[in-house]
């Protein structure tokens with residue numbers, strides 16, 4: 001009998017991180033994979049599905065305008081319950097720390113369906129930051145039967161919360177599998193953006209700084225500070241190109257376009273699909289971001305990354321990276337960027353390729369563990 005796996009995700013980062021696993025599972029004759037999208041980030045998710053050549057089996061389409069987290073949770077719980085009833089999966093795979101991950105785990109728990117949690121064990125230790133993700137990932141850990149932390153540090157977090165060792169497998173982060181897959185495709189075809197793409201105006205002879213930012217905790221004042229720092233830097237270094245694919249959240253979009261839309265060497269674009277975005281990362285001199293995924297991807301490409309957050313659940317383990325955690329304080333952003341632009345020896349300290357978050361084989365390890373789990377069916381001892 002084939003193993004019936006249901007994969008549930010809803011946001012762009014979850015989709016990117018689940019995509020290489022979906023590709024692997026789809027090619028197995030001993031596995032029936034059902035991919036369920038909750039539609040938490042509808043448009044941005046569609047572009048990921050296309051970039052990885054995947055097909056969604058079911059779209060719950062739960063998002064409505066101005067939905068609260070409770071409204072979203074309620075809609076998800078009902079629709080997932082129905083889907084589990086219809087599809088009767090042997091196991092549900094969830095990822096990370098979204099409302100989708102937690103509610104998909106809860107709905108599975110209520111139906112006595114085992115849950116495997118990918119990117120398990122990330123913690124800041126502060127339930128309010130990031131909010132609501134820290135709660136989502138802790139609650140998911142309570143409900144999951146198999147835990148796939150990306151690093152040993154994340155495994156220790158799970159052990160400290162009482163998760164049994166036998167149910168944990170350190171795999172590396174699947175985002176590195178996704179990144180290496182896409183990177184290889186770009187290299188093989190020497191891929192370049194099409195002439196009509198806003199990225200085509202980037203001059204390869206000039207330095208380019210890539211920026212992303214959308215964290216809830218920075219909305220409002222935090223974003224104004226980030227934009228203020230970028231504006232100052234863009235004036236100070238007119239020869240450097242600043243490229244900022246702006247998140248669709250109007251509370252991010254409106255501030256960024258109002259404060260930076262007029263500067264000639266700042267290119268504001270819509271969010272880019274994964275192929276374009278990996279190309280941007282490869283060609284960047286420096287990346288500034290509050291994104292979790294990009295913090296993981298940048299070192300694998302040997303790119304320095306300035307983290308626009310005060311705390312991170314993704315410590316790289318390198319001492320010098322502490323200086324890169326600058327938050328939204330404009331003075332710190334400007335000072336650290338200036339040093340990285342002007343001090344070549346200092347810049348080089350951050351450009352060695354290293355991959356503290358994974359080696360690109362996370363999906364293989366997850367597959368092997370799922371097959372072993374199916375054979376032994378020994379979950380009872382961990383549930």
Ligand SMILES: CC(=O)N[C@@H]1[C@@H](OP(=O)(O)OP(=O)(O)OC[C@H]2O[C@@H](n3ccc(=O)[nH]c3=O)[C@H](O)[C@@H]2O)O[C@H](CO)[C@@H](O)[C@@H]1O
Pocket residue numbers: 011012013014016095096097098130133175212245270271272273274275277278290291292293294297
């Ligand atoms: C607290 C925290 O850290 N939470 C994380 C956060 O995820 P994140 O911060 O990693 O999210 P993003 O920055 O949106 O995505 C990043 C991915 O997107 C690619 N990318 C980016 C811009 C673009 O224009 N085109 C792209 O393709 C990029 O290469 C990368 O792979 O929220 C998720 C729940 O929503 C959580 O699960 C996740 O823990």
